[in-house]
Amino acid sequence: MNEITPSENEWAIMEVVWDCEGSMTASEIIHTLKGKLDVSSKTIRVMINRLVTKGILSYTVDSKDARVYHYMAMKSKKECLELKSERFVNNYFGGNTSLAVASFLQSANISEEQIKMLHKLIEQLEKEK
Numbered sequence: 001m002n003e004i005t006p007s008e009n010e011w012a013i014m015e016v017v018w019d020c021e022g023s024m025t026a027s028e029i030i031h032t033l034k035g036k037l038d039v040s041s042k043t044i045r046v047m048i049n050r051l052v053t054k055g056i057l058s059y060t061v062d063s064k065d066a067r068v069y070h071y072m073a074m075k076s077k078k079e080c081l082e083l084k085s086e087r088f089v090n091n092y093f094g095g096n097t098s099l100a101v102a103s104f105l106q107s108a109n110i111s112e113e114q115i116k117m118l119h120k121l122i123e124q125l126e127k128e129k
Contacts, residue, residue: 004054005083014073025062060072
């Protein structure tokens, strides 16, 4: 099965695009990531092309310069997080969501406030079911 979610470095690119809430050129993306991502500008361009292939980014060609592409997100951060979570649970917990949640809860240092938030979330999920 081909990967349809952003890799770790691709995720950094997507964070930049999601934050801009519009379109960006490859040069703008590279400039924004300078010092944040330890890869060459050529590698960033390759990752941008992978994101296009995955259907996570799309582009339009600049009307004044056909060498310039304007990239925009085709999938929201929420959609990508849901896909990543689903794949993670399937790959590491055999699709058993409750086992994945239990594993996280047992290994995490959770505050009382976070526990209350989790209770509210569970109550909300119970109402929806």
